[in-house]
Amino acid sequence: MADRNADLVVETAHLTKIYQNRQIALNDATLTIEAGAVLGLLGPNGAGKTTFLRLILGLHRPTAGWAKVFGRAMNPNAADLRRRIGYIPTNPQFPKGMTPIVYLDYIGRLFGMPRDARKPKLASLIRAVDLLPHSGEPIAYFTPGMTARLAVAASLINEPDLLIWDEPTHGLDIEARRSMLELIKTLAAQKTLILSSHNLTDVDEVCNHAAVLNKGQLIFHGSLQDLKGRIRKNHYELDLEGDQKSITKALALLRAMKEVLSALLRHRRLDLKLTDDVANTAVLAQVFQTLFDNKVTLVSVRSVGMQTEQAYLDLVEREESRGFTRLYTPAEAA
Structure with a gap:
């Protein structure tokens, strides 16, 4: 068991977040993510996906439970742990007056990278995300696809061990989305990834594990194959x-x-x-x-009926139909 725990990149137990004693955004989420996993985080709007990611990043404090990253407790003061994570929020925003070179240099400085390491790294990343022809242009004129590629470069500049990307293909056209998926496949051979996505086709293509949230509740966590296998219909x-x-x-x-x-x-x-x-x-x-x-x-x-989308929809529908009986039954009340 000790050896297995050493391979865990993320571990949560009873992770719960209640905002202002009014909104239960996440309720009792317990899961583990092993090194090398590519986890698709699924759920409808308001399911608690972004809250879960922010708790993993230590941007919020949990109301109850805990999260560990690389075997250590994550909290808002754990800056050293966040240095090992590459994060892309939904619809990332950048200083419009900066160029990719200036912005990535700035991010590298925030991570404390010396100039002789920073400059070659940002140059190689700009080339890797295909922004070389635009490296000196103001970010204000970038297309959504170019902005997404810059976000990828920024998330990689610290050479992180864990990537947490929230809706990385959101708002992208077909060509930009395809480019992003191919990049994710390349990175999946080297990193542990958590990808939040509404696009279940994307998850089906690049992920090997899934976690499904619905109304703040973790209703599935396991391999993508296990998720599909739950509704095999022959x-x-x-x-x-x-x-x-x-x-x-x-x-x-x-x-x-x-x-x-x-x-x-x-x-x-x-x-x-x-x-x-x-x-x-x-x-x-x-x-x-x-x-x-x-x-x-x-x-x-x-x-038919074994794709991620079908499995996900079936799972959420069954969970909602169980409703209150999930927690309260006459047998338990007796």
Whole structure:
């Protein structure tokens, strides 16, 4: 157990934040984040995501519970711990009159970096985030994509071990978002990351762990695969190619299989539902063999209802439907 704890980058226990004795922003959140994890922090607006991140950063004091970063208690006075973290808030703002060179030099000085280390570092970061042609331009004229890339550079200048990025793709166009996701993938090989995001497709692409907050409550924490696996429905879509007579014959054979709940064909796209208790690998092998025997080509196959978005929505819906009964049952009251 001691060895495992040594690998924890973030650890929280019963972390709770109540603002002005009126708003419960976070309630009893307990989780761990191991080194090398890329955690997607999910939840609707007002779920407590930003509050959770600010508590991890020591920007707020918890009302109850605690947070540890790199094995040490985090609080507003733990500046030495924050030096090991790279943070990007939602919609980062920069001094409009500064240029990227001036701003990054300023941030490096705040971290106490000597000039001979600061200058090469900021130059390499400006190149890495593709701002070299704009390095001497005022930030006031930057596009949202350029501003996002400058935020990335600023979060990396102290060579942090942990990156905490709050909605890093928010407001970006398709090209800028793609560039940001590729950068995250590169950094994921070297750093531990916590990414808060509303874009569940982004989380699906770059994260390997997930934490789901809803109304201040942590309702899931685990691997992304575990999150998806919670709602496995044995539901698939298959795109087919072949003459209509062959497809019709194959369809009749599939419908006759006892493991097949339904097989509906729409414009050569087969919607296939299997019974929940079957081993899907064996049944799909039979399905593929049936298509092959009838000279039907399988163009593509994909699971339905196993993506992060579906899993997340299902989880939140079930949690809200449980409501008060989650905490109070007749058995407990007796």
